[in-house]
Amino acid sequence: MSPVDGLHRESALGLARLLAEGRTSSEEATRHCLARAERVDRELGAFLALDPEGALAAARASDARRRAGEARGPLDGVPLALKDNLVCAGLATTAGSRILEGWRPPYDATAVARLRAAGAVLLGKLNLDEFAMGSSTESSAYRVCRNPWDLARVPGGSSGGAAAAVAAELCAGALGTDTGGSIRQPASLCGVVGLKPSYGRVSRYGLIAFASSLDQIGPLARTTADCALLLEAIAGHDPRDATSLEAPAGGYLEACARGRAEGPRGLRVGVPREYFVAGIDPEVEAAVRGAIAALAAEGAELVELSLPHTRFAVAAYYLICTAEASSNLARYDGVRYGLRVSPEAAGAGGELEAMSAASRGRGFGPEVKRRIMLGTFALSAGYYDAYYARAQRARTLIRRDFEAAFARCDVIATPTSPIPAFALGEKQGDPLQMYLADIYTISCNLAGLPGISLPCGLSAGGLPIGLQLLAAPLDEPQLLRAAAAYEALSPATGLRPPLASAEGAA
Amino acid sequence: MSARELQAVIGLEVHAQLLTASKIFCGCETSFGAPPNTHLCPVCSGQPGVLPVLNARAVEHALRLALALGCRIRRRSRFARKNYFYPDLPKGYQISQYDEPLAEGGAVELVLEGEPRRVALTRIHLEEDAGKSLHEGARNLSRIDLNRAGVPLVEIVSEPVIESPAEAAETMRALRAILRCLGICDGNLEQGSLRCDANVSLRPRGARELGVKTEVKNINSFRFVQRALEHEIERQRSLYERGEVVVQETRLWDAERGHTAPMRSKEEAHDYRYFPEPDLPPLVIEEALLERLRGELPELPLARRLRLMRELGLPELDAAELTRERELADYFERALAAGAPARAAASFVRGELLARLDDARGALAAPVSPEALAELLALVESGRVSGKLAKEIFARMWQGGGSAEAIARAEGLFQESDAAAIEAEVRRVIEANPAQLAQYRAGKGKVLGFFIGQVMRATGGKANPALLNQLLRKHLDGDEGGGK
Known part of the structure; x- marks a missing residue:
């Protein structure tokens, strides 16, 4: 088999090697990905937009650099894709919402600019829940996104397009965003690796804000090492983001190598009892407990622990994220960009206020409106203390739970999602059930921790199950070391979804 | 209660644009009068995905003011979002400070009718300005200019302790003089770089509780501070006289009609849904910074005025005029240092120099330097030149005619003392x-x-x-x- 036929199966590091050895070119790899995306994505719905011109231009530029001996590093020429809430200069960016239809950003997100600087080829923009609000990608205003393991099921969300595209081998890696699990949960449901960095590790400049104190950009890929490679490119302080951290970044690929070489020997793995309770799918529990047992069998030390304030996490999260969203989404008023319903069409005397109200009424979908209303209520005079302020106190308690826990262990192991991928439409009428899909992932955002989800098994129905690992803030090296160590043991490593294998065999 | 015994209580909310080169949260220029929407970037136009980065100079300027006014400075303050919709507010919220402002307490010191007064302050905080909306012109057309959006402001809030419109106006003058002396605001009410809103209420003389207040906005000159407040106090007084009640509301001063008119009532008041700004970490002020800024503080206008009166025996009017602008006072004192007698120098600076300057802040760049003026005044002092001819010599010096001595000699203007x-x-x-x-x-x-x-x-x-x-x-x- 010539490398071209199997290029989509290559990891980002695998492609990097092929490029370095001159066995393929960036243009060849890019054309291959684009052609495959054109074919497969009609059904899958992972992309909102492909950018063949931009991608091929970047690929040719990369090839020219390589010929000139000026290749920039392992990502130079590797095709990747971006969740469509990451701003790219000149490329339509919608955040999955009608309200941003037609907006062409005048600037690049810092993470995007860093990928470009590393020479990466950007194939296009990936589907998501509207403004990243959701756990199934069903609230996307543009198209349905399906799970490559079962097209009748959701890919998870909100980075559902990213997880589906990576799982279906439409690209080697992607950037997603994670506010309450939006990278890890779809990674889990699609059987890929998804990493949410510590809050402040990756610049949020150019990430279309949902909940500013929780949002973080991170990679999705098919291997832990690829996630590390992407994180190396995007992590680090950014003067444009006052919440980005000054601490030096890096060492992620070395941490993976160490995990692979040394295994989990001596790793202290915390197992919080609050994460294995009623509501968890028995197959999920079995797979995750199996993963923890596998780590122990290879020399990890298990530490039973309690995170007693876990029960407040969902409530605190949905107060804080909706409060911040209600403010973050105020700028979509039809005045400067995106959808505008003309004052005349808006009626009510054609006033400015009517224009904004009508533009927002038509531009936002029901889930976004629900969250804006919840958040507006939570911040209202007379309710602030009862809701927002108390949620912040709960957040502090949750953070302290983790501080105490990480004094006793190096990483914490939990399920990523209580259930495998659910059917399209199954939870759409029931927001509360949908919100509970985040139950294991949101504490990580509330505490600002790095977290990763990686495949640990398949359900009897052939659906992926994810293991979540959490580490102390800024301890991505420890997290990646543990993840890489487990990856080598996981029964799910190397499994491919039917969609990818069928297409690959074709 | 008898309306005659009513006493006015006034509190001021003053906004001052800080003289920084760039805006408070981005690198755009702040200068006034540029073509609409030319000082604009993704950040200050509120594009999706942008984040604010605090301008350190704006913080320093605000701290200078807080130090000058004797405020307690919070070592850790916080920004907050003030949420409301308006087309010239690009993000749908203003980044301001709310429950943890930069500075609290302090006072504006002033002299009113010869009596020293101290107007206590509640707080000083930093915030960003909004853009401008222009609703005139074609029907159903509003134009938005975002050049001003993101220009740094300090808001200075006084306690409700001001007793008369004259005191309010004098407070504004004193504040303006301090802002200009510190070099942190040009204090132009007409152009809006200094803005004044006033809370006004009446209560029976001697009562402790405050009456129902109205907020008067749109006061854009010193003259109007006094007139708008006089009008509003009269309006409230006549309501009470007629047995009616004052409604808590915001009123706009209409300078052309000379009255205030309601803008919005308490019921229509915004719920701003303040909450801590998650995009900015708490603002931490280091002692070293305060130490440096303290060391850089100039002598404030009132202190300087009193010192000139005390040390030189200058009349209050002269001293007040000379210390109105820091550069003018610097000019005056440099002339003294070069040997000029105080009263003659005061008279020349107030008369000859100010008459020829468009802006007193340009004093030190005037064609006649303070040292040259001192030389001229020495000729008067020694009797070689008469006071009347000295003015003529000054005029020639202004036109670049050379030193006083040289002009007097060339023109034969020396006094006959033989x-x-x-x-x-x-x-x-x-x-x-x-x-x-x-x-x-x-x-x-x-x-x-x-x-x-x-x-x-x-x-x-x-x-x-x-x-x-x-x-x-x-x-x-x-x-x-x-x-x-």
């Missing part, structure tokens, strides 16, 4: 005017002026007036007159 020469003229004039001499000797003292004029004309105005006076009296009164 007693013998003047005496010869005196004798000649008396001999030539026997009729006037007779009148004088008959007791018509006024005729002295005639003789002075004659001698002055004959000497081209250069005769030393004191000497001339003495010699004339001696000869007119006879030998025993002796200039007594």
Whole structure:
């Protein structure tokens, strides 16, 4: 088999090697990905937009650099894709919402600019829940996104397009965003690796804000090492983001190598009892407990622990994220960009206020409106203390739970999602059930921790199950070391979804 | 209650644009008067995905003000979002400070009708300005200019302790002088770089509880501070006189009509849904920064005014005028340092210098330096040049005619102080005017002026007036007159 036929199966590091050895070119790899995306994505719905011109231009530029001996590093020429809430200069960016239809950003997100600087080829923009609000990608205003393991099921969300595209081998890696699990949960449901960095590790400049104190950009890929490679490119302080951290970044690929070489020997793995309770799918529990047992069998030390304030996490999260969203989404008023319903069409005397109200009424979908209303209520005079302020106190308690826990262990192991991928439409009428899909992932955002989800098994129905690992803030090296160590043991490593294998065999 | 015993209580909310090169959360320019929407970037136009980064200079300026006004400075303050919709507010919220402002307490010191007053402050905080909406022109068309969006502001809130419109106006003047002296705001009410809103209520004299207040906005000149407040107090007073109640509301001052009109009532008041700004970490002020800023604080206008009065015996009016702008006072004191006598220098600076300057802040760049003025005044002091001719010499110096000495020499403007020469003229004039001499000797003292004029004309105005006076009296009164 010539490398071209199997290029989509290559990891980002695998492609990097092929490029370095001159066995393929960036243009060849890019054309291959684009052609495959054109074919497969009609059904899958992972992309909102492909950018063949931009991608091929970047690929040719990369090839020219390589010929000139000026290749920039392992990502130079590797095709990747971006969740469509990451701003790219000149490329339509919608955040999955009608309200941003037609907006062409005048600037690049810092993470995007860093990928470009590393020479990466950007194939296009990936589907998501509207403004990243959701756990199934069903609230996307543009198209349905399906799970490559079962097209009748959701890919998870909100980075559902990213997880589906990576799982279906439409690209080697992607950037997603994670506010309450939006990278890890779809990674889990699609059987890929998804990493949410510590809050402040990756610049949020150019990430279309949902909940500013929780949002973080991170990679999705098919291997832990690829996630590390992407994180190396995007992590680090950014003067444009006052919440980005000054601490030096890096060492992620070395941490993976160490995990692979040394295994989990001596790793202290915390197992919080609050994460294995009623509501968890028995197959999920079995797979995750199996993963923890596998780590122990290879020399990890298990530490039973309690995170007693876990029960407040969902409530605190949905107060804080909706409060911040209600403010973050105020700028979509039809005045400067995106959808505008003309004052005349808006009626009510054609006033400015009517224009904004009508533009927002038509531009936002029901889930976004629900969250804006919840958040507006939570911040209202007379309710602030009862809701927002108390949620912040709960957040502090949750953070302290983790501080105490990480004094006793190096990483914490939990399920990523209580259930495998659910059917399209199954939870759409029931927001509360949908919100509970985040139950294991949101504490990580509330505490600002790095977290990763990686495949640990398949359900009897052939659906992926994810293991979540959490580490102390800024301890991505420890997290990646543990993840890489487990990856080598996981029964799910190397499994491919039917969609990818069928297409690959074709 | 009898309306006559009502007493006004006024609190001010002052917004001052800080003189920084760039906006408070991005690198855009702040200068006034640029074509609409030219000082704009993704951040200050509120594009999706952008984040604010705090301008350290804006913080320093606000701290300078807080130090100058004796406020307590919070070592850790926080920004907050003030949420409301308006087309010229690009993000749908204003980044301001709410429950943890940069500074609290302090006071504006001022002198009102000769009495020292101290207007206590509640707080000072940093925030960003909004853009401008222009609703005039075509029907159903509003134009938005975002050049001003993101310009740094300090908001200075006073306690409700001001008792009269005159005191409110004087508070504004004192604040403006301080802001300009610190070099942190140009204090232009007309252009809006300094803005004043006032809370006004009435209560029976001696009562502790405050009455229902109205907020008066859109006061854009010092004259209007006083007029708008006088009008609003009268309006409230007549409501009480008629047995009606004051409604808590925001009112706009209409300078053309000379009245205030309701803008929105308490029921329509916004719920701003303040919450801590998650995009900015808490603002931590280091002691070293405060130490440096304290060391850089200039002498404030009022302190300087009082010092000039105390040390130099200057009248209050002179001292107030000279210390209105820091550069003018610097000019004055540099002239003193170069040896100029205080009163003469004060008179020249207030008269000759200010008359020729569009803006007193340009004093130090004037064509006549303080040292050159001192040289001129030394010629007056020594009697070589008359006060009247000194003004003429100053005018030539302004036009680049050289030093006072050189001009006086070239134009022959030195005073005639040679007693013998003047005496010869005196004798000649008396001999030539026997009729006037007779009148004088008959007791018509006024005729002295005639003789002075004659001698002055004959000497081209250069005769030393004191000497001339003495010699004339001696000869007119006879030998025993002796200039007594």
